[in-house]
Amino acid sequence: MIKVKKLSDGIFEVIKDKKQLATKNLDPGRIVYGEKLIPVEGIEYRTWDPRRSKLGAMILKKFNIPLKADSKVLYLGAASGTTVSHVSDIVSEGAVYAVEFAPRSMRDLIRLASRRKNIYPILADAGKPESYSHLVEPVDLIFQDVAQPNQAEIAARNAARFLKKDGNLMLSIKARSIDTAANPKEVFKAEVKKLKQAFEPKFEILNAKDLKPYHEDHLGILAKLK
Amino acid sequence: MKINTWFGVLETNTAGEILESRLLPKNIREIALNSLSLRDSRLNLPPEGFDLKAAALKSGFVESPAEYYSILHEVALEAAKLQVSGALTPDQRIIQAVEALDDINETSNALSERLSEWYGGYFPEIGLSGEDLALFIIKYGSRENVGPEDPLYSKASTSMGAKLEPADEALLKGFAENVRGLYERRRQLEAYIENSMELVAPNLKLIAGPMLGARLISLAGSLEKLAEFPSSTIQVIGANKALFKHLRARAPSPKHGIIYNHPLINTAPWWVRGKIARAVASKISLAARMDFYSRGIDPSIAEKLEAKVSQIRALNPTPSLKRQEIEAKPKKRRRR
Numbered sequence: 001m002i003k004v005k006k007l008s009d010g011i012f013e014v015i016k017d018k019k020q021l022a023t024k025n026l027d028p029g030r031i032v033y034g035e036k037l038i039p040v041e042g043i044e045y046r047t048w049d050p051r052r053s054k055l056g057a058m059i060l061k062k063f064n065i066p067l068k069a070d071s072k073v074l075y076l077g078a079a080s081g082t083t084v085s086h087v088s089d090i091v092s093e094g095a096v097y098a099v100e101f102a103p104r105s106m107r108d109l110i111r112l113a114s115r116r117k118n119i120y121p122i123l124a125d126a127g128k129p130e131s132y133s134h135l136v137e138p139v140d141l142i143f144q145d146v147a148q149p150n151q152a153e154i155a156a157r158n159a160a161r162f163l164k165k166d167g168n169l170m171l172s173i174k175a176r177s178i179d180t181a182a183n184p185k186e187v188f189k190a191e192v193k194k195l196k197q198a199f200e201p202k203f204e205i206l207n208a209k210d211l212k213p214y215h216e217d218h219l220g221i222l223a224k225l226k
Numbered sequence: 227m228k229i230n231t232w233f234g235v236l237e238t239n240t241a242g243e244i245l246e247s248r249l250l251p252k253n254i255r256e257i258a259l260n261s262l263s264l265r266d267s268r269l270n271l272p273p274e275g276f277d278l279k280a281a282a283l284k285s286g287f288v289e290s291p292a293e294y295y296s297i298l299h300e301v302a303l304e305a306a307k308l309q310v311s312g313a314l315t316p317d318q319r320i321i322q323a324v325e326a327l328d329d330i331n332e333t334s335n336a337l338s339e340r341l342s343e344w345y346g347g348y349f350p351e352i353g354l355s356g357e358d359l360a361l362f363i364i365k366y367g368s369r370e371n372v373g374p375e376d377p378l379y380s381k382a383s384t385s386m387g388a389k390l391e392p393a394d395e396a397l398l399k400g401f402a403e404n405v406r407g408l409y410e411r412r413r414q415l416e417a418y419i420e421n422s423m424e425l426v427a428p429n430l431k432l433i434a435g436p437m438l439g440a441r442l443i444s445l446a447g448s449l450e451k452l453a454e455f456p457s458s459t460i461q462v463i464g465a466n467k468a469l470f471k472h473l474r475a476r477a478p479s480p481k482h483g484i485i486y487n488h489p490l491i492n493t494a495p496w497w498v499r500g501k502i503a504r505a506v507a508s509k510i511s512l513a514a515r516m517d518f519y520s521r522g523i524d525p526s527i528a529e530k531l532e533a534k535v536s537q538i539r540a541l542n543p544t545p546s547l548k549r550q551e552i553e554a555k556p557k558k559r560r561r562r
Contacts, residue, residue, distance in 0.1 A: 095295060103313035110306050117295070120302040123309040124265065131265045134232045135302065137278045161274050181473045 002040050008065045010090035014038050014045050021048040021056055023089035027115050032085040046089065050214045053083040054145050054172035057214035063207055063222050066168040070094045072139040074162050076126040076154065077146035080108035081119075087143070088116045097136045099126050127154050129161045138164045144171040149178050152191055156199035159225065168224050169203060175217040184217040195223060202226040230270040231278055232261045232301060233287045242273075247285040252297065258304035316426045317449040320419060324444040327415045334408035341405055345398060348387040352378065357409040363402035367395040428523050429513035433506075433531065438487050442510065445484060453511075453518035460514075461485060461507035485510065490535050497545035498538050505534045 003015040014022045016038060022045040029044070031037060036047045050056035059065055067073070067087070071094045078084045078098035087096050098113070099122045100106050106123045113119040124131045126146050139162050144155050155171055163169065173191050175184035188208075195203045203223040211218040229236040234249035250257050272278065279294050288294040338356050345352070345359065349369040354362055366372050368390040372382040390398070419440045423431040427449055430439040445463045446452035452460070462469050464484030471477040481500035485507060486492055494502050509531040516524060 103310050106306055106310050110303060110310065113299075113303055113306075117299055120299060121306040122302060123306050130268055130271050133271050133276075134230050134264045135261065135278075135298070138275050164275070180470055 002038065004040050004045070007059065009068045010092070011059060011065060011067075012045060014040065014047065021050060021059060022046055023048060023086045024092070026089045026092055026118075030115065032112060033080070033082045046086070048086050053086065054211060054215060054218060054220060055083050055143060055170070056086070057211045057218075058170065058172070058209075058220040058222075060214070061209045061211060061220060063170075063209070063220060066141055066170075066222075067091060068094075068140075071141060072137060073097065074136060074139045074142045074158065075099065076142065076144040076158060078109055078121070079105045079145075081105075081112040083143075083145070084109070084119060085112055085116070088112075088119050091118060094118060094140075095120060095137075097122060097132075097139070099124055099132065101125050126158065129158045133161055136162050138162055138167075140164055140167045142167070142169045142171075144169070147174045147177040151178070152194035153199055155195065156201060156203075159201055159203075163201075163225065165225060168206075168222060170223075171221050172211065172215070173219045173221065175219070184219075188219045191219070192221070195221070196226075228270040229272050229276070229281075230264050230267070231272060231281065232257065232264070232298070233278075233282050234285070235270070236281060236285060244281060244285050247287075249285060249287045254297070254300045254304050257297075257301045258308060261301060261305050262308060315448070316422060317443055320422050320426060320440050321444040321448075323415050323419050323422070324440045327412065327419070330408055330412050330415065334405060334412065337401075337405050337408065341398070341401055344401075346387075348390045348394075349382065349385050350387050351381045351385050353381075357406060360402040360405040360409070363398055364406060367399050427514065427517040429516045429527060430510065432523070432525070432528050433509050433513040434485070434488060438485065439510075441484055441487075442514075449514065449518050453514045455511065455514075457504075457508040457511035460511050461503050490531070494535075494539070495545075498542045501538045501542070502535055505531060505538065509534075 005013040005015065007013055010023060012022050012024070014020050020038075022038065025037060025044040025046040029037075031046065033052070035049060038045045038047065048056045050060050067090050069090075069092050071091045073087055073091055073094065074097045075084055075087060076099050078100040081098065084096055084098050095118050097120045098109060100109055101124065103123065106121065109121045113121045120135070122132050122135060126144070127148065127150065142155065142158055142163055144151065144158070146154060148154060151171065151173060155169055159169055173188060175182075175187040178187050178191065192205060192208060196205065204226045205221060205223050207222040209220050211220050227238050227240070229238060234247055236244050237246035238244050250260060279291060282288050282294050283291070288297065338359065341363070342355050342359055345363060352359065352362065362378075369382040369385055369387065370390075372379050376382075416437070420436040423436040423439050427439055427443065430442070433439075434442060442460065442463060443449050443452055446455060455463075462480050462483045465480035465482065468477065468480035472479045482491055482503035485503060488506050490506055491499055491503050509527050513527055516522070516527075
C-alpha cells in the first residue's frame with residue numbers, strides 16, 4: 001500500500017517501504033537523472049533525492065517553500081537541471097528561468113527544457129543580471145545555488161532587477177567556495193550578515209539551517225526583501 | 227525612454243506607458259540572434275522590476291500570456307543552442323584530447339598487464355611487454371609458430387609454458403589487437419595535441435612543451451582562464467592537495483604543481499627547484515597571455531627563461547644553510 005502525503009504545494013512525500021520526497025511528473029514516463037517513478041492512483045510521482053539537491057534538502061529541513069503551481073522562478077546556477085526538473089514539476093503552470101554559465105551543463109539543460117515548456121534556459125553569468133534583463137520578467141522566487149565567493153552580492157543584484165516586492169530568495173551557501181581555509185560557521189555568519197546589510201536591496205532572513213546530513217558545510221537560507 | 231527587450235524596442239514615457247514600439251517579426255531564429263546581441267550591450271536595459279510580459283501584451287507583440295511564454299520558450303532554447311554550439315573552441319578540443327589520452331594510458335596499461343599475465347602462462351620466458359608483446363602475439367599466437375629466424379626461437383622452443391589451445395589463441399590474438407590499437411590511438415592523440423598546440427598556443431608550446439602546455443590548459447579549463455591566472459597560480463596548478471593543506475594548516479607551500487614535468491625543473495637540484503618553478507611559471511603565464519590576447523610568436527620569452535634559470539643555478543650552487551635548519555625543525559602548531 002502506497003501512501004502519499006502533501007508537504008506543500010506540488011511537493012509530496014510518497015511512503016512506499018520508506019518515506020521519499022517526490023513531485024508530480026510533468027513529463028510522464030520520463031526520468032531526468034536516474035530517479036524513480038512511482039505511480040499512485042493514476043498520478044506519476046518522481047522521487048527527489050535530497051542528497052543531490054539543495055532545495056530537496058531544504059524541504060526535508062522543514063523550510064517553508066514559497067512555491068505554487070503558477071509561481072515564476074529565477075533559478076541561478078541551474079547546472080544539469082536535476083533540481084530544476086523538480087521545480088518545473090512544482091510550478092506546472094508557471095515559469096522557471098534557468099541561468100547557467102557552463103556550456104557543458106547547458107547541453108543537458110537544453111535537453112530537459114526542450115521537453116518541459118516551463119523551463120527557459122539562459123546561458124549567462126548570474127553575476128551579470130543585465131545580460132539577461134531583456135528576457136526575464138519579475139519573479140516570485142529567486143533560487144540561487146552558484147557556489148561563488150560573492151554569492152551574497154549576486155543574490156542582491158538579481159533581486160534588485162527581478163524579485164517582486166513580496167517575493168522570496170532561497171539560497172544555499174557553500175562554505176568551501178567562499179573561503180577554503182576558514183571555519184564554516186564563521187563563513188555562514190559573515191554571509192548572513194552580508195545579505196542583511198551589505199548590498200541593496202537588503203534582506204530579512206526568515207530561516208537559516210545547516211543542510212547536514214544531506215550536504216556538508218552548506219547553509220540553506222530563506223529570505224525576503226526588507 | 228528607450229527599452230530593449232527580447233521582442234523589440236519600446237519607447238516609454240516617465241509614467242512607464244508605451245508610446246511607441248518597434249517589434250521584431252515572429253521568427254524564432256532572428257529573435258534569438260537579436261537576444262544574443264543584447265547580452266553584452268548595456269544600453270537601454272529594462273528598468274528594475276519591468277514587466278516584460280505585460281509590455282509584450284500591451285504593445286501587441288502577443289495576444290495572450292500563453293503565446294508570450296510559448297514564443298519565449300522557443301527563443302530561449304534557440305539562443306542557448308546557438309551559444310552551446312559556439313562553445314567548442316579549439317582549446318576545448320585540446321582539453322578533450324588530453325583527457326582522452328589519460329584514459330587511454332590508464333586503459334592500455336591495465337590491458338597490457340592483463341595480456342602479459344595471461345600470455346605468461348604459455349610463454350613465461352618471453353621478456354616482452356606493452357606494445358612489443360602485443361605485436362608478438364598478433365604475429366605468432368602460440369610460441370610453437372616462432373620460426374628459427376626470430377631471436378626468441380630458442381626461448382620459445384624450450385619454454386616451460388603450457389600448450390596454447392586454438393580457442394585460447396584466437397582470444398589472445400584478438401585481445402592483443404585491441405592493445406595494439408590503443409597504443410596506436412595514443413600516438414595519434416599525441417600528434418593531434420602537438421599540432422593543435424602549434425595552432426592554438428604556439429608560445430605556450432615553445433615554453434612548456436606541447437604536452438605540459440595542453441595539460442595546463444586542461445587543468446585551467448581553457449586558454450582564456452590560463453591566461454587570466456596569476457603566475458603564482460600556474461606554479462601550483464595540479465598541486466591542489468598540498469596547496470589547501472598549506473592554506474588550512476601550517477604545511478609548507480607547494481613549490482610546483484604539474485609544471486614539475488618541465489625539464490628545466492625536474493632536472494634541477496632540489497634546492498633551486500622552487501626558484502626555477504617560479505621563473506618557469508612566470509614565463510608560461512606570459513606565453514599564455516600572448517597566445518590568447520595578441521597571437522604571434524615571441525622566441526625571446528624562451529631565451530629570457532634560459533638566461534634566468536642559468537642565473538638562478540649560478541647564484542645557488544649549494545643548498546642554503548637557513549633552509550636546512552628550517553627543514554630540521556618542522557613546525558607542529560596548527561592554526562584554526
